[in-house]
Amino acid sequence: MSISKKLKKTVKNQIEETVVPKELDDQIRASFIRYHEKKEKFSMKKRVLTICLAAAILLPTGVYAALNSSSYFTGENNLNGLVNEGVKRAVSEGLSVPMDQKITDQGISIHFQEVYVEDTKVLIHYRIEKEDGGLVPFEFDTTGLDVISVEPDGSKYVENPTYQEKGVEGFRVLNFIGTDREDNIPYYLTDAEGKEIMTGIADHDRPEGILAFVTDGSKLPQSITLNVDANRIGKTKGKWSGKVVIDQSKAQEATKAAK
Secondary structure, rough: HHHHHHHHHHHHHHHHHHHHHHHHHHHHHHHHHHHHOOOOOOOOHHHHHHHHHHHHHHHHHHHHHHHHHOOOOOOOOOOOOOHHHHHHHHHOOOOOOOEEOOOOEEEEEEEEEEEEEOOOOOEEEEEEEEEOOOOOOOOOOOOOOOOOOOOOOOOOOOOOOOEEEEOOOOOOOOOOOEOOOOOOOOOOEEEEOOEOOOOOEEEEEEOOOEEEEEOOOOOOOOOOEEEEEEEOOOOOOEEEEEEOOOOOOOOHHHHHHHO
């Protein structure tokens, strides 16, 4: 077989084995329809095939990742400036990592779905789900508490309730996700030896949101594990305890892209 025939066969096999994601394929077909409405003189079969082949060649270079806007981090989720334009730019270049880790009790799961890591920062997208996959309601049990905030009357909460504790000045905020830990934070990071990593922590404290861990500027260790220790979600008491290893494979690239 000649070199040219071998090359054609190799390219043909590679194209046939390449799978174009449904979302991109739908965009391609919609694009064709717009072209068709402008009366371009190409058949649909030829147009779709040509663009799909071009997409198949571009996909391995990361172009599809750049077009993908499905990341939770690219939405309107600023979280006190921690999800800034640099993060969104890096994520648009495919520098976050999908996750599918769940910690479950009482029919409720804390579902970790995506992580973004820089040298000094970790962002994690989570959902708190019922057994059917839907989000749990944003609700609280304030029984026995001296609530000082306005509670909803037959409507949904929009903010965490605040309450007065006897013998304590000021007021306290009732967290949606409760814990027995002294610092009242149900999440923390540890290194390879199990030692807690000192970071600042921010989260949305909602049925869906982002957890953020930020150092004082020091570089994170090479091995990071997310630890979860919660005893209440909304009105439901239970035990959500577990560990999730954080993928840092794209941290170096993300740090550069976010600058």
